Amino acid sequence: MKERWLPASLVAGGLFLVNIIARLVVRFAAGSDDDKQITIGLWALFAVGAIMIPIAFWYGRRHPMLRVVGDLGLAAVVACLLAVLVGPFVSGVAPFSSGVGLVFRQFSYFVGLSAIGAVFGLLALMTMGLDYRSQSWKRYIQRVGTKPRKSVRR
Template sequence: MKERWLPVGLVAGGLFLVNVIARLVVRFGAGSDDGKQITIGLWALFAVGAVMIPVAFWYGRRTQMIRVVGELGLAVVVACLLAVLIGPFVSGVGPFSNGVGLVFRQFFYFVGLSAIGAVVGLLLLMTTGLDYRSQSWKRYIERSGTKPRKIVRR
């Protein structure tokens, strides 16, 4: 159980940590300049997508694709809920202080850019032929490509 869900929790925690760091940079570095706040927020979302590229690459080498999609999807949704509902407290405001519409936009931006990063990582993995299915096909071809021993009749 630990081997399956620990990586999911670590991915969710890492994505949430990226969001918290960005919120702290906005709080202490940008001040009240809206332009800087938006720029830092966009860079943070791109960083979340960039983090998903190697995570998806690493995760896709280990397990089947259906498990990768399910477990990374769960990790992204958990991290997104943490970032949207708990993250604003790091900035010094409440999660719904700017309206429900902003919460939904943050949720969809976070999930969307995470999904794009994961897809890019998985496409790189499949292109290099290092994914789980390509490796199993390679092992099958190597194993079945050898001719069996001929039985000698006397």
Template sequence: MSERWRGTAVLAVALFAVNVVARLVTRFGFDGDDTAADRVSLGMFMVIGLVLAAVAFVWGRRRPVAAWGADMAAAVGVALLLTVLVGPLLVGDNPFGGGAGTFFAQIWLYLAAAGVGVLLGYLLLTALGLDHRSQSLKRYAELRASKPRRVVRR
């Protein structure tokens, strides 16, 4: 069971690390420039979406959607909490300093980027016919088609 949660924990830490890097770049590279900070945030959300698309593509090949979907939701939830509550503290900001609107906007944008990333990764996997369900159906069809010849009694 620990093997299953190791991948989830690594994904959560990787998503949080992307956020920390974006916050540090914004803090030390573009301090006070809101336009650059917005671009760095947009880039961060794109990287998060791409990471989740790649993970959905890889995990979707090996396991059914119900198994990896729950793991991915847990990883995104933990990474979201770390991003919203711990991330601002790392650069000396207050998580609620921008007000409720900024706080909840960050949550919705994170969830939107995560949802789009997972959806794109899984749709690409399904379109290529490489997902777990398609492969199971392919193996079943091959097994049924290769039935041994029936012996005829006389």
């Protein structure tokens, strides 16, 4: 179990850490300027998507696609729940102080950009032919091609 869930939990922790760093920057650098807060928040969301690109690329090389989608999807959702429910305490506010609508928007933006980043990483992986299935096919072709020919009996 450790070999399967440790990488996914590290991904979730890394994505949550990006959100925490952004919230601390907003708290100490932006003050009450709404434009700066929004800009920093958007950059943090783009950073989450950008982080998912190499993670999906790395993870997709080693595992079948169904496992990649499940593990990275679960990691993104867990990181998002932590960012939405625990993250506001770092900023000094309660999670639902601005309303439930904001929580749902944050959730959808976080998961959406995580998914977009993962899709870009997996598309790059498949384009290069380095994904798990392409490598399996390549090994199969090499194995079948090296067998000696069967003699024909008459």
